[in-house]
Amino acid sequence: MKSSIKLSMSRRIRRTPFTNKVEECGVSDFTVVNHMLLPKGFKNSIEEDYWHLSQHVQIWDVSCQRQVQISGPDAKKLVQLMTPRSLKNMETGKCFYIPIIDENAGMINDPVLLKLDDDMFWISIADSDILLWAKGLALGSNLNVNIIEPDVYPLAVQGPKSEALMTIVFGEEIKKIKFFNFRIFDFLGTKQVIARSGYSKQDGFEIYFKGFENHFERTKLAEQLWDTIWKAGQKYNILPGCPNLIDRIEAGLMSYGNDFTIENNPLECNLDKYCNENESHNFVGKDALRKIHAKGIKQKIRGIIFDGDPCAPTGKPLPIYSENNEKIGQIASGIYSPRIKKNIGLSMILKDYWEIGQKVLVESLDGKKRKGIITALPFQK
Amino acid sequence: MKSSIKLSMSRRIRRTPFTNKVEECGVSDFTVVNHMLLPKGFKNSIEEDYWHLSQHVQIWDVSCQRQVQISGPDAKKLVQLMTPRSLKNMETGKCFYIPIIDENAGMINDPVLLKLDDDMFWISIADSDILLWAKGLALGSNLNVNIIEPDVYPLAVQGPKSEALMTIVFGEEIKKIKFFNFRIFDFLGTKQVIARSGYSKQDGFEIYFKGFENHFERTKLAEQLWDTIWKAGQKYNILPGCPNLIDRIEAGLMSYGNDFTIENNPLECNLDKYCNENESHNFVGKDALRKIHAKGIKQKIRGIIFDGDPCAPTGKPLPIYSENNEKIGQIASGIYSPRIKKNIGLSMILKDYWEIGQKVLVESLDGKKRKGIITALPFQK
Numbered sequence: 001m002k003s004s005i006k007l008s009m010s011r012r013i014r015r016t017p018f019t020n021k022v023e024e025c026g027v028s029d030f031t032v033v034n035h036m037l038l039p040k041g042f043k044n045s046i047e048e049d050y051w052h053l054s055q056h057v058q059i060w061d062v063s064c065q066r067q068v069q070i071s072g073p074d075a076k077k078l079v080q081l082m083t084p085r086s087l088k089n090m091e092t093g094k095c096f097y098i099p100i101i102d103e104n105a106g107m108i109n110d111p112v113l114l115k116l117d118d119d120m121f122w123i124s125i126a127d128s129d130i131l132l133w134a135k136g137l138a139l140g141s142n143l144n145v146n147i148i149e150p151d152v153y154p155l156a157v158q159g160p161k162s163e164a165l166m167t168i169v170f171g172e173e174i175k176k177i178k179f180f181n182f183r184i185f186d187f188l189g190t191k192q193v194i195a196r197s198g199y200s201k202q203d204g205f206e207i208y209f210k211g212f213e214n215h216f217e218r219t220k221l222a223e224q225l226w227d228t229i230w231k232a233g234q235k236y237n238i239l240p241g242c243p244n245l246i247d248r249i250e251a252g253l254m255s256y257g258n259d260f261t262i263e264n265n266p267l268e269c270n271l272d273k274y275c276n277e278n279e280s281h282n283f284v285g286k287d288a289l290r291k292i293h294a295k296g297i298k299q300k301i302r303g304i305i306f307d308g309d310p311c312a313p314t315g316k317p318l319p320i321y322s323e324n325n326e327k328i329g330q331i332a333s334g335i336y337s338p339r340i341k342k343n344i345g346l347s348m349i350l351k352d353y354w355e356i357g358q359k360v361l362v363e364s365l366d367g368k369k370r371k372g373i374i375t376a377l378p379f380q381k
Numbered sequence: 382m383k384s385s386i387k388l389s390m391s392r393r394i395r396r397t398p399f400t401n402k403v404e405e406c407g408v409s410d411f412t413v414v415n416h417m418l419l420p421k422g423f424k425n426s427i428e429e430d431y432w433h434l435s436q437h438v439q440i441w442d443v444s445c446q447r448q449v450q451i452s453g454p455d456a457k458k459l460v461q462l463m464t465p466r467s468l469k470n471m472e473t474g475k476c477f478y479i480p481i482i483d484e485n486a487g488m489i490n491d492p493v494l495l496k497l498d499d500d501m502f503w504i505s506i507a508d509s510d511i512l513l514w515a516k517g518l519a520l521g522s523n524l525n526v527n528i529i530e531p532d533v534y535p536l537a538v539q540g541p542k543s544e545a546l547m548t549i550v551f552g553e554e555i556k557k558i559k560f561f562n563f564r565i566f567d568f569l570g571t572k573q574v575i576a577r578s579g580y581s582k583q584d585g586f587e588i589y590f591k592g593f594e595n596h597f598e599r600t601k602l603a604e605q606l607w608d609t610i611w612k613a614g615q616k617y618n619i620l621p622g623c624p625n626l627i628d629r630i631e632a633g634l635m636s637y638g639n640d641f642t643i644e645n646n647p648l649e650c651n652l653d654k655y656c657n658e659n660e661s662h663n664f665v666g667k668d669a670l671r672k673i674h675a676k677g678i679k680q681k682i683r684g685i686i687f688d689g690d691p692c693a694p695t696g697k698p699l700p701i702y703s704e705n706n707e708k709i710g711q712i713a714s715g716i717y718s719p720r721i722k723k724n725i726g727l728s729m730i731l732k733d734y735w736e737i738g739q740k741v742l743v744e745s746l747d748g749k750k751r752k753g754i755i756t757a758l759p760f761q762k
Binding site for chain 2: 010011
């Protein structure tokens with residue numbers, strides 16, 4: 001089911017402070033996000049991993065969620081300039097999911113923004129160099145900010161038993177963190193930002209691990225953190241894991257570069273509620289977004305459930321056709337759901353066909369056209 | 382010798398119009414550059430591939446060298462703003478190797494710039510999203526430009542027999558292209574930019590393949606181009622290939638993200654002659670670069686030749702120590718050269734140790750310290 005092509009390693013494809021641990025755990029597949037390794041599989045199949053994630057707890061090296069740290073007198077102004085979502089009421093300690101768009105309202109990232117202070121933000125990015133975008137904008141606009149990629153390496157603890165596990169390591173205070181909020185916790189004398197969040201539909205936490213400047217000391221502390229969680233997790237049946245394709249598709253969690261690209265606007269991605277272009281704040285792409293809103297969109301991301309043999313992820317999109325054989329979309333993220341007992345996928349679907357219940361045809365890699373139906377997101381059991 | 386970790390495929394790690402062909406040829410390893418697949422190995426070992434490349438001709442899918450197309454009334458102004466190299470005398474038809482630096486004079490790319498017309502440039506980039514940097518700068522500075530990633534997919538033909546092969550396909554005119562120049566050629570009724578260039582020390586060409594907007598038509602034309610070159614190459618012993626680590630290290634060709642990063646300035650990368658900060662043109666990082674020039678640099682890229690068993694690429698840098706055990710550098714790109722019959726590598730080396738002939742120690746993965754010596758670049762036989 002998995003690709004047999006090997007990944008050629010180099011310094012350019014950066015290791016993380018947790019990569020040694022991930023290798024010790026028998027990682028079998030990596031992908032590359034933000035010029036950094038992201039584990040994509042261990043000993044279990046994606047399906048075994050899916051069941052485990054929904055019942056127990058897992059530790060994920062998601063260091064590739066790089067932070068763009070924006071600080072200084074104009075930090076707030078720059079961050080607001082970068083997203084159509086209004087940040088007016090954002091408080092310190094909050095995480096905001098924000099679309100980032102270019103001057104044409106094309107999506108260039110969909111990160112989580114953390115407000116650390118009135119003049120200090122982290123943007124926890126998907127796969128594009130938002131550091132360069134932010135620096136270019138700031139420089140051209142003459143804003144007084146400091147923009148860096150800090151030595152921060154997110155480590156996720158995901159699954160229904162994550163709260164119990166995290167309580168052992170960090171204390172009862174962990175339970176007080178609400179979804180998409182963060183607090184500061186101590187670990188061996190260091191301060192660590194921990195958010196209740198993660199790229200799954202399970203309960204979970206993301207530790208924005210910040211170690212020492214020195215590479216060896218940082219790796220040592222990172223491995224102590226990994227080992228501490230690992231040890232505490234034994235009674236909860238902990239396993240090493242990674243974002244699970246079945247879980248995230250069922251949840252309707254999108255992946256930048258897979259389900260949408262710079263060719264798509266946020267309305268096509270169902271991000272209408274984060275597009276506050278009628279408020280007074282200024283942001284890149286405001287005019288373009290207004291025009292698109294007025295004109296209406298031509299396609300939109302939907303769920304598709306389709307028949308046939310279990311569909312394995314291949315890296316090749318599966319074309320979707322109307323019953324009249326018009327091409328109306330393509331599934332970039334598709335897989336067999338053992339819970340729904342059908343294949344499921346995410347796709348941009350042309351307007352005439354995006355109604356829930358619409359019948360469609362999905363062409364699998366063997367050329368067969370399988371019967372499918374448009375559904376709402378997230379997928380319902 | 383090679384990593385056994387698999388690469389997980391997805392639409393985000395983009396296929397190219399040549400990926401089908403590369404797979405047919407038995408690609409064994411990929412890496413990811415600019416969110417796109419770059420083949421890194423076929424059936425032969427790196428060493429067999431090295432000998433073949435230096436004697437015959439190879440076809441390389443280097444589509445990952447994405448183009449950032451900058452056009453419009455302020456195109457020239459923006460492109461000059463992006464590099465310390467003076468573009469005053471750059472003529473249409475020329476390729477310029479240019480450092481791109483940020484406001485701190487940190488390297489953010491080292492692409493090849495192609496001047497297609499007075500108001501139309503392509504920047505053929507290494508691994509960072511210069512599209513976002515250029516767009517951010519232009520937007521902030523209110524420049525009148527259009528910036529896109531065009532549907533251009535470079536295909537390289539490299540090796541001493543490349544001219545003979547290319548002459549069969551494109552005619553005698555090919556011979557007139559001088560190194561780092563390009564001309565326009567016809568292929569099945571389409572216009573193609575062909576430059577005499579490539580990421581090897583052999584003679585070679587890069588076809589900046591531009592197909593049709595339609596994905597299927599584009600792939601068809603791309604495969605026709607591949608097949609035409611393949612067929613013409615039979616008499617020259619053509620093989621599929623990719624940038625060869627031995628060849629490029631011997632040549633002293635640097636790799637962004639491996640041999641230098643945003644932490645390094647262009648003077649540390651031996652790019653002094655492209656740093657024309659005493660000329661009148663304005664560019665990002667000019668003040669920072671002047672200060673660095675005045676103060677002097679602390680480290681510089683050098684070649685290292687070192688003893689011991691043949692060193693295989695691992696993705697983990699090898700630390701370099703002085704004879705007094707001070708850490709003075711690290712080899713990110715290192716390999717055994719069958720021509721020099723020693724291990725060779727590239728590394729930033731601290732000032733006190735960068736003199737040619739300096740003795741150093743290189744720690745290999747087994748923890749052994751091997752005797753090494755600092756050399757000039759490119760490596761001499």
